[in-house]
Amino acid sequence: MKGTFVFILILCLTATFIAFKKDPQLAHDGLIQGLKMLWKILPILVLAFILAGMMEKIIPRDFLAQLLGWDSGLKGLILGTMAGAVMPGGPFILFPMMAVLMNAGAGIGPLVAFLSSWALVGLHRVVIYEAPIMGWKFTLVRLGASLIFPVIIGYLSDVIWRMYSKL
Numbered sequence: 001m002k003g004t005f006v007f008i009l010i011l012c013l014t015a016t017f018i019a020f021k022k023d024p025q026l027a028h029d030g031l032i033q034g035l036k037m038l039w040k041i042l043p044i045l046v047l048a049f050i051l052a053g054m055m056e057k058i059i060p061r062d063f064l065a066q067l068l069g070w071d072s073g074l075k076g077l078i079l080g081t082m083a084g085a086v087m088p089g090g091p092f093i094l095f096p097m098m099a100v101l102m103n104a105g106a107g108i109g110p111l112v113a114f115l116s117s118w119a120l121v122g123l124h125r126v127v128i129y130e131a132p133i134m135g136w137k138f139t140l141v142r143l144g145a146s147l148i149f150p151v152i153i154g155y156l157s158d159v160i161w162r163m164y165s166k167l
Contacts, residue, residue, distance in 0.1 A: 016017030018035045028051040044092050045120030053094035061105050067112075070107035070158075074151075080110030081150040120146045 022025040068076045098111055104133060121143065131139045 007136060040148065041092065048093045048096050051093070052100045056100040056104060059100075059104055064101065065105045068101065068103075068106040068110040070109075072107060072110060076107060077082035077113045077151045077154045078109035078112035080154055081108075081117040081147070083123075084114035084119075084150060085121040085123050087114070087118050087122075094118055109154040109158030111154075112157035113150040116153045120149060 016030065019030050022113050066072070067079055072079070087097075094115070098115065101114075102108075102111055126143065127138055130142075
């Protein structure tokens, strides 16, 4: 987390410096725009982290381990894929939830399948954006080609994680 903070801080200071050199008003306008975006997203962030904390307290570890644990095998990969496909919302909701699941004992494979499916399949985006814009034929072809990959990616991630953990 510290490294991420420093990296973003450097990017922010660099962008501010460049904007200020062009025109001091640009730096001011950029700061105001950033604060407006923060104000818009802050309530969602607060609620997402509260939800993540609540989930950590109410999901029984044994139940989670059985469904999405390290030894859940193909069942865990498929459940992770299905959960990711139907998970609505953006990264502000997804990543805190994934952190909770990981801390509660979910395996890397099912978590990566969950994340991959959310990114590749995302049924809420399919219904709202893709099918109406691209048509159902295109959408179904893309979904058919995409559905297997979260399982494969999850499996490979689990293999790599376990291999790396033995080093």
